[in-house]
Amino acid sequence: MSPPTASPSTDILIGIGANLVPDGFDTARAGCEAAIARLPAHGISITAVSPWFETAPVPASDQPWFNNAVIAARTALSMHETLRRLHVVESEFGRVRAVRNEARVLDMDLLDYGGVHHQDNDVMLPHPRLHERAFVLLPLQDVAPDYIHPVSGLTVADMIGALPPDQPVRRMPV
Numbered sequence: 001m002s003p004p005t006a007s008p009s010t011d012i013l014i015g016i017g018a019n020l021v022p023d024g025f026d027t028a029r030a031g032c033e034a035a036i037a038r039l040p041a042h043g044i045s046i047t048a049v050s051p052w053f054e055t056a057p058v059p060a061s062d063q064p065w066f067n068n069a070v071i072a073a074r075t076a077l078s079m080h081e082t083l084r085r086l087h088v089v090e091s092e093f094g095r096v097r098a099v100r101n102e103a104r105v106l107d108m109d110l111l112d113y114g115g116v117h118h119q120d121n122d123v124m125l126p127h128p129r130l131h132e133r134a135f136v137l138l139p140l141q142d143v144a145p146d147y148i149h150p151v152s153g154l155t156v157a158d159m160i161g162a163l164p165p166d167q168p169v170r171r172m173p174v
Contacts, residue, residue: 009074010114012044012082013144015107015127015136017068019057022093022105029067029172035089035106036071042085048072050139052172058133060166063103067172070111070139079113079123086110111136115150126150131159134167 022031029052039046050070057063075082086108093106111127118125130136131149140147141156148155154162 009045009076011047012073012075012113013111013140013147014039014044014071014073014086015068015109015111015130015139016071017055017066017107017135018105019064019066020103020105027067028064028105031093031105032067032069035093035108038089038092039071039073042089043077044073044075044082044085046071046073048143050142051174053135053139054170054172055135056168057103058135058167066135068135068139070136070143072143079110079116079118079125082113083110083123109136111140112147112150115148117150132163134160134163134169137163138169138171 016032016036018028018032021028025031025034036046036049048071053068055066055068057066077085090106090108095104095106109127110123110125111130113125116125126149127136130140131152131154137156137160141160145156149159
């Protein structure tokens with residue numbers, strides 16, 4: 001009998017953010033940091049977390065600003081199971097998906113899964129709006145400066161250079 005072999009791991013990128021404070025936490029960022037700490041129990045190993053950024057809601061609204069970061073991680077889970085587990089963590093923190101772009105206590109997006117291009121009813125990879133959002137690209141350049149968009153072939157720097165100027169973003173203090 002041969003010894004068990006480990007499942008191959010895939011490099012993934014996760015966007016995380018919130019603009020409401022989950023129950024039991026003092027700030028939206030503290031809730032996000034607690035959610036990050038929970039990911040290993042769900043089969044997602046953290047390799048890096050970007051600095052945090054305060055960002056205006058997209059699309060523009062009168063909601064509170066978001067706290068956003070990007071997580072570099074590895075997992076042996078399938079892309080569908082990875083996304084399902086991210087949704088489980090969101091619900092553990094009180095996220096209820098009711099209205100698109102509403103204020104939320106936790107938002108975790110699977111941005112990239114091993115550089116694959118995939119689209120079905122459940123998973124779209126890379127994230128379809130990754131290249132349009134300063135709140136994703138600015139933290140992404142901190143954890144994956146050599147990232148190349150698997151569809152467009154653009155680098156992070158290229159995508160940042162193409163951003164419209166109407167997306168206010170501020171790096172948060174450590």
